[in-house]
Amino acid sequence: MATPAEETTPAVVLIDAEGTVIGWTRAAEELSGYRAQDILDRPAATLLPQADREDAVRRLAAREHWSGVAEIRHRDGHRVVVRVEGARLATAPGRDAWLVSATPAVVDLSGGTGTLLESLISRFPVAVAIWDLDLRCVWLNAEAERLSDVFPHYRLGRSLNELIPGVDTRSAKEAMRRVLSDGEPMIDREARWTSADGREERTLSTSLFRLEGTDDRPLGVCSLALDISHSRARDRLALLREASIRIGTTLDVEKTAQELADLAVPVLADYVTVDLAESVVPGGEPLQRLASTEESIPVFRRAGVASVYGGTPESLWPLGQAVFVPPSSPFTRVLVSGRSHFEPVLDTSPGTWLDQDPDRARVIHGTGMHSLIIVPLQARGDILGVAVFVRHHNAARFMRDDLILAEELAARAALSLDNARRYTRERTAALALQRDLLPRNLRGGDAVEVASRYLPSGVGVGVGGDWFDVIPLPGAGVALVVGDVTGHGINAAATMGRLRTAVRTLAYLGLPPDELLANLDDLVVRLAEEDAGADGLPLGATGATCLYAVYDPATRRCTMATAGHPPPALLRPGGSVTYPCLPSGTPIGLGLSSFKSIDLELDPGTVIALYTDGLIETREADLDAGMERLAAALAQGALPLESLCSSVISAILGDTPAEDDIALLLARTRATG
Known part of the structure; x- marks a missing residue:
């Protein structure tokens, strides 16, 4: 013994x-x-x-x-x-x-052919090394030797004090010296190491223990390093972190659904579909009108699909199309119960629900689908649809951990989908109200020729309260109006409608621009006081900017005043573009009534361009830069007004969605005898 x-x-x-x-x-x-x-x-x-x-x-x-x-x-x-x-x-x-x-250092049980340490640890799947008091490696196992590409100090006789280009061992040395000094083990110290050529990176979880002699004096340090670079748990955490970045980047239902599908392939599944209820994906023919049979009924619309194979050959329905499912299928059970369907080994034998769905059965057998997860997309008590995860290229079947990960991804996506759905509903309603309240048929009579454009925001800030109007006045004159209500959404659109009506009413009284804006300001203040909540604060959008101009073709005089709104651009018949210097007025709704009018004499054929700040202001450029771009775009004055409107919008926006609502009104002056 x-x-x-x-x-x-x-x-x-x-x-x-x-x-x-x-x-x-x-x-x-x-x-x-x-x-x-x-x-x-x-x-x-x-x-x-x-x-x-x-x-x-x-x-x-x-x-x-x-x-x-x-x-x-x-x-x-x-x-x-x-x-x-x-x-x-x-x-x-x-x-x-x-x-x-x-x-x-260890008990020799091998009869002289090796030590117990060698026999037990040499093939241990953890990198084990022993370092002496000089932090020199005096023993290591095979797993440690395999990590020498990223940690070259895993070599017999090599000290951590030895300098190797591209390898920084300062933190490792400090940790070992601390363990040698106080004897306290250091557990699960995580560090990343990169190979000298930069092609390989490993994350090691290292634990350190002090080795002591019979007299309790330190003899060295034992290090145990576990390679967690490809740990499943680490991959799952990384995927969830990525999900918080990649899912829900926009308030678009279809894009959010596609982001979920793209994220899960191929990390989790080989083939993923995201099918949503009709209420979540508006548009298209109602599902209730589509023909159904005893074998299949239209339940979803396909909103997202991804596959390890190009062209998603597994998908029976393209994006946007109705998805039919058998009444007794796991899809409908998930939809009714709100619980996930987990089938690690997909049962394709006769007598299952696939007998009622020969098209799916054909695809399943043809692609070798063998493992299935169906997760409900639930948010705030509503089931918005289902996410389907399938494996066929990957031979490994789904495990319970995969189900938990799929449910976590689906939960995050469902919240983003619900936000997108609510935003889409409100935006659709606000946009419908906005368009209904804007004038449909603008006429400038004998005074001006007019053309206009309205573009809602395309980047998710919501429909605003931009408006324009052309108001024939008694005699041959005409009033030109452009305004922008504070805020976005239905409240802003409704406030815009009230202001447009008020401006028309005041315009018919023949008030000059400065007096009209003063009366409008007083009216908005009183309305805000009447609509205030119990705390005295306004319940919705109340402020606005506005530019009001009156043109008389008999005298060719244009009188205008502004309430915090950008000045109009004047395109002269010769092709020059100028911005008149208007006395700055405060926005409507502040109750200050600091408005002044100016008179300009305009040559026949002068184009007056009224606009809202969404046309000239962006995150990257200020108002001055935007006004320069507008002047350059208007310089093509020989075009018909409708064409000039389109040209200006195209020149300034290009293919970029509008960051804010845009209202543009062009009026070309005429002269009468």
């Missing part, structure tokens, strides 16, 4: 100044396999692996006393891990020598 290492008689070796063995004990013979006559008068380096010899000589020469964990080479070739202590001796002639003692 083997004797524990702590009870083993130390092997004692005496080495002279030249590094020659001059003393040898029976314990040294048992430990190394060398008899005294085989080793005496030979270099002590004979006992060491080739990589350690040069360093051992340097260590002996540099210290009075040293200890640590090391490897010696047994006579039959295998290596033995030992605890070593050395002390400098002074001999009679005054020459130095060293007394070295060594004991096995």
